[in-house]
Amino acid sequence: MTLSARIEPSILVVDDEESFVASLVHALSREGYKVYSASDGPTALSLATTERPDVILLDLMLPGMSGLSVCRAIREQPDYQPGIIMVTAKDTDVDEVVGLESGADDYVTKPFNLSLLLARIRALLRRQKREQSPQPKPEHIVLGDLEILPGAYEAYCNHTAIDLSPRLFAILLHLAQRLGQVCTRDELLNQVWGYDYAGETRTVDVHVHWLREHLERAGCTRVEIQTVRGVGYKLVMQGDKPGETHIT
DSSP: OOOOSOSSOEEEEEOSOHHHHHHHHHHHHHTTOEEEEESSHHHHHHHHHHHOOSEEEEOSSOSSSOHHHHHHHHHTOTTOOOEEEEEESOOSHHHHHHHHHTTOSEEEESSOOHHHHHHHHHHHHHHHHHHHSOOOOOSOEEETTEEEEGGGTEEEETTEEOOOOHHHHHHHHHHHHTTTSOEEHHHHIIIIIOOOSSOOOHHHHHHHHHHHHHHHHHTOOSEEEEEETTTEEEEEESSOOTTSEEEO
């Protein structure tokens, strides 16, 4: 995810409700953001490609091309990965899961509190900046049949690549670096999503569920993500043997 070198971050608002867009553009502009807008899917995708905004606020129901299709098309661009927040009236759990699976970073339902939306935008921008900053990372983590290469954003089980999204990889890495320690949901929100407030733990649970499925499908039998009821999650080794765990 790349934060472009602008003085002010930029945001693309995508919605076909004219009054909603005008109101949100005004509010975001007052916060100091450079704001673009689009009222249909094809225009949104074109603007995203040409202007490369740092964050996209994307409705699901759009003329010409759905928000889900726009999101998936953007996520297929290897050199441009903005923060994407679904902002929609569709408020069922199924809608949220589908939105997140399409590649969205977050999901906000209408009507919403503007202060909450602004906080999530700032969280995405902070995470983008943090990901750009060089930070010392272990080069190699081996946990039984699971191998993690943090610098390459790659994970392997029995030498076969595990296809993980950047978000799932970040969760796995965070748990692996704290092997055997409980990571609270709030900690994962802060470290992986960039949120500095509590309350949005359902998103964490959904992503951990997906991560478990990926590890199981890959045949990882030596590691397990355990739920600590009411607290969070921890990664543990099954039948740990000398030499099977190392971090370099």
